[in-house]
Amino acid sequence: xxxxxLMELAHDYREILRQSVYLxxxxxxxxxxxxxxxxxxxxxxxxxxRVSVIARNAGIRVPSATEQVIKLEAAGLVRRIADDSDARxxxxxxxxxxxxxxxxxxxVRNRRMADALRTLDEAERATITxxxxxxxxxNGALSP
Amino acid sequence: xxxxxLMELAHDYREILRQSVYLxxxxxxxxxxxxxxxxxxxxxxxxxxRVSVIARNAGIRVPSATEQVIKLEAAGLVRRIADDSDARxxxxxxxxxxxxxxxxxxxVRNRRMADALRTLDEAERATITxxxxxxxxxNGALSP
DNA sequence: CCTATGTCAGCACGACTGATATTC
DNA sequence: CGAATATCAGTCGTGCTGACATAG
Numbered sequence: 001x002x003x004x005x006l007m008e009l010a011h012d013y014r015e016i017l018r019q020s021v022y023l024x025x026x027x028x029x030x031x032x033x034x035x036x037x038x039x040x041x042x043x044x045x046x047x048x049x050r051v052s053v054i055a056r057n058a059g060i061r062v063p064s065a066t067e068q069v070i071k072l073e074a075a076g077l078v079r080r081i082a083d084d085s086d087a088r089x090x091x092x093x094x095x096x097x098x099x100x101x102x103x104x105x106x107x108v109r110n111r112r113m114a115d116a117l118r119t120l121d122e123a124e125r126a127t128i129t130x131x132x133x134x135x136x137x138x139n140g141a142l143s144p
Numbered sequence: 145x146x147x148x149x150l151m152e153l154a155h156d157y158r159e160i161l162r163q164s165v166y167l168x169x170x171x172x173x174x175x176x177x178x179x180x181x182x183x184x185x186x187x188x189x190x191x192x193x194r195v196s197v198i199a200r201n202a203g204i205r206v207p208s209a210t211e212q213v214i215k216l217e218a219a220g221l222v223r224r225i226a227d228d229s230d231a232r233x234x235x236x237x238x239x240x241x242x243x244x245x246x247x248x249x250x251x252v253r254n255r256r257m258a259d260a261l262r263t264l265d266e267a268e269r270a271t272i273t274x275x276x277x278x279x280x281x282x283n284g285a286l287s288p
Numbered sequence: 289c290c291t292a293t294g295t296c297a298g299c300a301c302g303a304c305t306g307a308t309a310t311t312c
Numbered sequence: 313c314g315a316a317t318a319t320c321a322g323t324c325g326t327g328c329t330g331a332c333a334t335a336g
Contacts, residue, residue, distance in 0.1 A: 001269060003258075009273055010257035011250065014168070016279045018183055021165050022203035022303095023286040024158075036326065039162060051294060059166035064327055066295055071325095088293045088335045106155075113154035114147070116285040124278035125145060129153060131275035134268035135160045141260040142167040169327090180302065195318060208303055210319055232311045232317040 033105045037077075040068050041094065041102040044078060048091040077101055177249045181221075184212045185238065185246035188222060192235040203287065221245055 001009075024035060033041070036058075043054050055065035069092050072078045077098030083089035094102070117125060145153075168179075177185070180202075187198050199209035213236050216222045221242030227233035238246070261269060 001266060006258040006261055007254045009269065010254040010261055012276055013261075013272065014253060014257055015186075016276060016283065017164055017168055018179065019203060019283045020161055020279075021168075023283055024161060024165065034325075035162075052292085059169065060326085061328065062294065063296080063329085067326075070295090086293085086336075090294065109158060110151050110154045113158055113286075114150040116282055117150055117154055117157075119285040120278055120281060122145060124281060125153065127271070127275040127278045128157065128282070131271040132156055132160060134264055134271045135164070137264060137268060138260055138272070139160065139163045139167055141263040142164075142257075178301075196316085204302085205304065206318065207305085207320080211302075214319090230312075230317085234318065 033101060036068060037072060038102060038105050038109070040065075040072060041077060041098055042106075044092050044094050045099065045102060048081065048093040050083075051090050051092060054092060072098070177245060180212060181216060182246060182249050182253070184209070184216060184236075185221060185242055186250070188236050188238050189243065189246060192225065192237040194227075195234050195236060198236060216242070 039058060040054060043049055043057050049057075051065050051069060052062055054069070055062045058065065069078060069080065069090075072092075073080060077095055078092050079095055081091045081093055083091050117128075120128075183202055184198060187193055187201050193201075195209050195213060196206055198213070199206045202209060213222060213224065213234075216236075217224060221239055222236050223239055225235045225237055227235050261272075264272075
């Protein structure tokens with residue numbers, strides 16, 4: 001693939017991605033949780049995580065992660081606990097209410113996306129399925 | 145494709161998309177123009193467009209598009225002109241400075257994305273190319 | 289002493305809704 | 313008249329930097 005074709009593909013994919021950003025946010029419109037909140041909750045859903053780890057995984061700065069955590073705590077969806085081995089560290093843990101909320105939100109979002117996918121024909125869905133591994137690898141290449 | 149497979153595809157694609165959203169934020173920091181501004185400029189780069197058309201293409205509300213246009217006009221990158229056939233309409237047109245700025249920003253961002261695409265092999269890039277039309281249609285299906 | 293971790297304060301950007309003109 | 317188009321005003325969510333307290 002020559003340079004011109006690479007640049008064209010880069011441009012086209014960027015455009016698709018830009019639209020998706022807006023649509024993903026709208027996907028959450030009638031829900032109780034924002035996309036950022038669901039992401040944060042998903043990160044602590046298997047085990048408690050440090051604020052700094054949440055920030056790194058989300059690609060945001062630590063103060064921004066702190067803010068998210070504080071809001072989620074106020075909503076009763078997570079709690080902040082101490083780390084016995086390091087008193088500077090704050091671990092963020094999902095509450096029962098948080099687990100219920102994140103499960104519910106994930107289900108709603110998946111269903112809406114599935115509904116949109118259903119409007120495509122089989123061949124179109126196949127191209128998306130085939131591209132997912134490459135897109136995942138591309139994301140890896142974009143990571144800092 | 146049965147329901148379970150649809151939900152799985154929905155989940156997998158959502159996960160890819162979530163990562164991409166955060167990664168492209170870093171990609172799109174070139175210091176001069178924001179992502180939203182580049183998007184707006186791109187929309188008027190071939191011919192003048194109505195504010196309402198810009199809003200629809202961007203997936204945002206008309207007042208939000210107006211706000212973007214006003215900021216771009218203040219920066220000297222676009223100008224607002226009247227539509228002879230309908231006095232309610234405002235057409236947004238790129239200035240020479242706007243064209244230079246958007247060309248520069250697109251080049252920087254496309255080059256970064258192209259660099260990432262270059263780490264994929266030819267077959268992987270082909271799957272992405274093949275999926276773009278379906279992804280665009282999917283975005284259309286997700287639009288409200 | 290220097291670094292790591294988290295929080296607070298203040299700010300910027302970009303979206304939204306609701307309320308107007310103005311024109312068709 | 314009602315509908316369409318754009319703008320204005322005010323608000324909210326979510327990111328940022330810089331300053332700070334505390335712990336290692």
